Amino acid sequence: MSHQLKNLVIYTSFERDSIVCNYYNLITKEDYNERQRSYFNLVKDLVSCGKKLMEHIMFLMIESENQIISKLVDEHYRLTEFDYACIKNDLMIINWLVHYDVAQAIHDIDNQHGLLTFLLEKTSQHSQVTCYLDFFTVVRDKPIFHQQCDDFVVLMKSQGTGRFSSHIAYYMTVDNTIMPIEKYEPLKWSLIYDYDIQKERLRKNTEAFVKSKFYHHALLVGASGTGKSSSIKAIVDLYKDQRLRLIQLHKGQLGQLPALIEEIKNSSLKFIIFMDDLSFEVNEDAYKFLKSFIEGGILNETKNVAFYVTSNRMHLIKEVRSDREGEIHIQDFIQEMTSLSDRFGLFLTFESLSQKAYLEMVFKMIDEEKLDYDRSWVEVEAKKWSLRQGGMSGRVANQFVKQLHMIGEDL
Template sequence: MEKIVSKLLMYGDMPEDTILMQLSKVCKELHSGSYSKEDLTSRVYKQIKRLLILGTSCAFDKNLWHNYLTYLLIMDENPFSLTCEKVGSKDGSVNHFAKSDFKAFKELFDYDFSEIEAALDVDCFSCITNYKAIDKPELMYNGNVSEKVRSLSEELEKTQNEEAFFDCITRFYKEIGVGAFGLNKAFRIHEIQGGRVEFNPINNMDTVVLDDLIGYELQKKKLIANTKAFVEGKKANNVLLFGDSGTGKSTSIKAIVNEFYKDGLRMIEIYKYQFRLLSQLISQIKNRNYKFIIYMDDLSFEEDESDYKFLKAVIEGGVETKPDNILIYATSNRRHLIKETWKDRRDVEQDGDIHRSDTMEEKLSLANRFGVTIGYYKPSRQEYYNIVTELANKENLNISSEELLKEADMWELNHGGISGRCARQFINHMIGEQ
């Protein structure tokens, strides 16, 4: 194995603590003839445990070794894989090095562990190459990752040479992508050394779709139209969803990401205290072959906060043009985002019918940077009944309409008033009661 790993070039700069590199070191010591059987066995078991942990978290199945190698190939963001993500497989000198690496990976796929098992008197490799995962879908935090890795792994198993391996991998890079962005829908960020941003996948994102949001048809239509234009490479606008709490603003954003994920849409959630990282974030994703929504939930600023000025410049108005593959979608309970006070009107100048206030204009200008603004308002009593009834029908609740609405009225009186969120919570309560 150590000789095979030493041939890797494009994919050869893996950290020393990766499972593949550690097993390669074990094989090297085994072949040197100078080793402690107990020490090597312990080190092998440690890497097998790591494989099992990865396999459990991603619900890998059948051949964990093949799943692991496939996972490495998918996650490795190198010049070759990133180029394939953008333009697919093109003729070029880099293909020579890539095919050499894929020949090595093909050898790793077909690697015979019988030698190391016999020398150390273990059978763990035979077990992980014929593995039966626990068939519990609810244990899969990210079934999307599992499905893609296992599917590609099975395709690679059937390849006969590095040419077929090359075709299979490059097709995946072009159709799905490479790295975490290729496998996941949504991310949060945190700052790492050097001021760079690290993207952390949100593995348990709500699977809600727009049909689950009852009512608000005009709002959903506007949101879909803007997002559809965006993923198709047409001109689109930043979006502000504003209005009463519990009306479905955040749900709409999650649903739109779920619906357009297959078209290359990804979401990055960012909090107000992270606005200083926006420029670095944008620089790291602007050349990727995805469409990114930078999502800001419950966006608002108090009177004494000035971060909105930085956000305003980043959205539109800075020296550098915002990349075409990035939009900002925000939700807020405030239409104008920034708290206004009566003292903002002290600098009003009046001249006939002309009214001007520099302070007020400064505060209103942030909301104006969003080309699409969509209002979400509390439903009427009848709309609330409609939401409750449709949700109850979807959940097949066994209760009469009269009793359902009576219970819904009693629920909303004690749970914040009429809203879509209140209706959803009420239905969840009813499901738990049955």
């Protein structure tokens, strides 16, 4: 028992994790002072990371990545007896950690205010953690055979593995670090109204992508507030349980694409690289990174990456000022931008709403929110609101309904 963590052969990161080590020392060490110290270190570490103990342990499993795990989740790989032995070994150790009677270990510890008690609950709002906890609930106090190992590998494949598997969406910081979006709460797919044809084409393309069929990179063009970005974020949420993830980049980070693609290309997950409101000026050349990846080369072998880009401009050209001296250069630039936009196999146009479509969207939102207002009054006020906001779009309709929630008829 004294070297259980060292016996892990797949999830070797447990042995290097301070929370797991403090927990392990708390339940195994005989020296009172050592256990007391481990207790308070464990509480402090859990409070610092913002997770319960079992959530943290499950996240460690979910985010682990190494050659063994990559092999196990490969769709074409068949488990060997050695694989079964490795999985069984680790599941037995982790099962023991998950279900250990901690109350027995801390009965003589100064459990001030029951601090640890609150952090030991085996519950989580994170869907993947819940799936893993459910698995260990099923195998509790049971021997681990081939069937349990097979079930666990199915779980790994369905939920994804590696550092990008624990969250749905990620973004790149100013120092080019990829960070998770902790609360990813996009507009629901069913609540994006009107653009049914565009939505269906985007859905079919995304479904083909997650099913490893032929797919296109997508360019969504249209006026501001028409639902381009909302559609991309919502479609990722719609297919999150099929191992789809989103990574958002800004134009200035296009130079980081080679390193990013290299990091994710062997993952079992599917990634949508999302760039919002993209356009280029004549003197910018960052577009070359994007063009080179979409044209071919590395992406011919990278089947788990799709680029979904939005823009307010048809050919991604921000502004062109012509003069005689620079006319040839400008024409070359326009040609390059046209060539780039043509490489997006899925081109979706989100046109501005007519007044009729705008009002229909407002009424759909009001019905969805179960707001009870006179329809004639709503129509008049929605028109006034669109004039104040400078146009009619899905965003403006949504803002109007929010305003109704806030102040009602005192608009």
